[in-house]
Amino acid sequence: MIFCALDDDARERDPERALRHYVTRKEFMIWIAAGFVALLAAYFIFYRPWKGNRDFVVSQTNLQAIGKAVGLYISANNEGLPAVVLPGARDAQGLPITWANQLFDYAQRTAIFSNSANPSDGDTWLSKTSMGGGREAIVLSYGMLCAASAARRYEVEDPTILLAETVGGGAMNSYDPIPLGRRDGYMIGYDNSNVEADRTTRYVTRVAFVSDSETDISRLEPLHGAHGTIGLRADGSIAIFKSAIPALKVEKRGNVPTGQWVPF
Numbered sequence: 001m002i003f004c005a006l007d008d009d010a011r012e013r014d015p016e017r018a019l020r021h022y023v024t025r026k027e028f029m030i031w032i033a034a035g036f037v038a039l040l041a042a043y044f045i046f047y048r049p050w051k052g053n054r055d056f057v058v059s060q061t062n063l064q065a066i067g068k069a070v071g072l073y074i075s076a077n078n079e080g081l082p083a084v085v086l087p088g089a090r091d092a093q094g095l096p097i098t099w100a101n102q103l104f105d106y107a108q109r110t111a112i113f114s115n116s117a118n119p120s121d122g123d124t125w126l127s128k129t130s131m132g133g134g135r136e137a138i139v140l141s142y143g144m145l146c147a148a149s150a151a152r153r154y155e156v157e158d159p160t161i162l163l164a165e166t167v168g169g170g171a172m173n174s175y176d177p178i179p180l181g182r183r184d185g186y187m188i189g190y191d192n193s194n195v196e197a198d199r200t201t202r203y204v205t206r207v208a209f210v211s212d213s214e215t216d217i218s219r220l221e222p223l224h225g226a227h228g229t230i231g232l233r234a235d236g237s238i239a240i241f242k243s244a245i246p247a248l249k250v251e252k253r254g255n256v257p258t259g260q261w262v263p264f
Contacts, residue, residue, distance in 0.1 A: 026041050033138060054229040055117035057239040063163060063232040065112040066142065070162070071236070072106040074153045081156070093127045093135070098186040099144045104128050115141030115165055119210065119221055122167030122174060124183045142166060143188040143206055147196045148234075148263045156234045156263040164239075165208035165223055165230035172210035175203065175217050175248065188261075190250065195259035203248040204261045207231070207241070220244040234263070 011188050045260040071248040082102040098112050107113075110128060143166030148156055156162070167174035168185025176184070186215040189205045190197050190222055208229045209220035222241060229247065231239040239260070241247035251259030 004072060007102050012121055016091060019160040024076065027159075052117075052225060052227065054169055055115070056224045056230070058163060059115045059117060059224070059230050060238055062112040062115065063142065063165075063230060063238065065108065066237070067113075067232050068104065068237045069103040069106040069108075071151075073103055076106075079153045081153060082144075084144045084146055086094045091127055092129060095126055096124070096183075096186065098124070098126065098140065099130075099149075100138070100142075100186065101126060101128070104138075110136065110138050113142065114139040117166060118165070118208070119171045122169060122171035122208075122210075124168055124186045140186055143168075143185050145188045145204075145261065145263065146190070146194050147261075150186050154232070158233065158235035158264075159237055160234045160262055160263040161260045162234045162263075165229050166206045167223070169211055172212065173215050173220065174208065175205050175220065175244075176211050177205060190235055197250050197262055199252075199255040199257070201257055202248045203250060205248075207248055209241075209244040217248065218245050 048069035053057040070081070074080065082099040082262070084099050086097040091097060091166075104110060111161075114123070126138045128136045129137055130136065140238050142163055144163055145161060148160065148162055166188060167178065167186040169179060169182040170176040175191075178189060178194055180187065180189075180194060185206055187194060188207060190201045191203045191205055192198070192201055203217065209217075210223060211220050216218065222243070224230070228240040228242045231241060233239055250257050250261050
């Protein structure tokens with residue numbers, strides 16, 4: 001009875017409180033705003049760094065798995081590397097036949113060809129037809145060095161960057177001065193040729209250095225930010241590129257191209 005009396009007294013002193021048993025629109029909007037701010041903070045503080053680290057590790061794993069598929073292909077094809085692209089050839093979907101298509105049967109799973117850190121506009125779309133006639137859409141986020149196309153493995157120097165993360169079609173201001181079409185990230189080319197380097201070659205193209213606003217090659221950033229951009233050498237080891245100019249530059253010995261982007 002005492003508790004009831006106290007409750008009645010409180011209601012008499014605060015009639016507005018006694019009558020209001022609902023949330024006002026203002027309170028609701030404050031709660032929504034607070035929740036949104038909390039989610040935004042969690043995204044930038046926790047999710048983005050976690051995803052960035054995950055993408056960097058997964059992409060290295062993908063390239064190593066692709067390297068193993070390349071090794072199996074080489075063993076089955078008289079030490080020959082796959083052609084970067086079959087000129088003029090198209091599959092049933094009208095998509096190009098690239099080096100990756102030639103590795104499908106040697107790869108444990110097709111997911112290794114896709115890199116979730118890549119801008120979608122910079123990926124190359126491929127398709128795979130199964131024995132039963134079904135078709136699988138495959139997203140390719142890596143490119144092969146044009147000069148190593150269909151070469152014999154024993155001809156290619158071990159330090160050569162054979163494969164790397166690529167962004168095609170100039171997406172996000174990636175460096176692509178001689179495009180092969182909108183979806184051309186399957187090939188790492190040169191700034192003056194999509195075949196081989198010569199005395200006038202300066203840089204390789206389409207390797208995954210990007211920017212939201214800058215078009216100057218020196219200001220492009222690695223795909224994984226501070227982690228870098230990832231490549232795979234012919235000997236199967238991983239290469240990490242931290243900045244665009246030293247990474248993309250084709251070295252010269254006199255007028256002769258040499259270094260990591262020249263296979264022979």
